[in-house]
Amino acid sequence: MFICSKCGKCCTMMKYLQQSLPEEFADFRELAKELDSGDGICRYLDREARLCRIYESRPLLCNNALFFEQRLKDLMTREEFDKILNFSCKTIRSDEILQ
Ligand code: SF4
Numbered sequence: 001m002f003i004c005s006k007c008g009k010c011c012t013m014m015k016y017l018q019q020s021l022p023e024e025f026a027d028f029r030e031l032a033k034e035l036d037s038g039d040g041i042c043r044y045l046d047r048e049a050r051l052c053r054i055y056e057s058r059p060l061l062c063n064n065a066l067f068f069e070q071r072l073k074d075l076m077t078r079e080e081f082d083k084i085l086n087f088s089c090k091t092i093r094s095d096e097i098l099q
Pocket residue numbers: 003004005006007008009010011089090092093
């Protein structure tokens with residue numbers, strides 16, 4: 001199981017996503033570019049509250065459940081995806097990924 005504690009850190013990584021997403025997710029690289037407000041922080045992040053201002057209609061890139069259903073469920077189990085999410089989240093929060 002993966003539970004996001006809503007720190008907002010991954011919403012500040014639009015530049016990293018543009019550079020690191022693999023070719024099969026080229027559409028997400030483009031989306032990250034569109035979301036980037038210029039400094040790598042998503043234009044929809046409330047910088048004070050550290051919360052998404054369009055959470056209910058956030059894009060597929062940011063919606064783990066929908067992303068799994070639409071793009072990943074034929075490639076891996078939900079448990080495997082949760083392991084990836086937990087690892088990624090921990091790495092992001094530990095500042096091992098620099099923008
Ligand atoms: S870094 Fe992890 S806890 Fe923070 S917003 Fe992203 S998924 Fe949630």
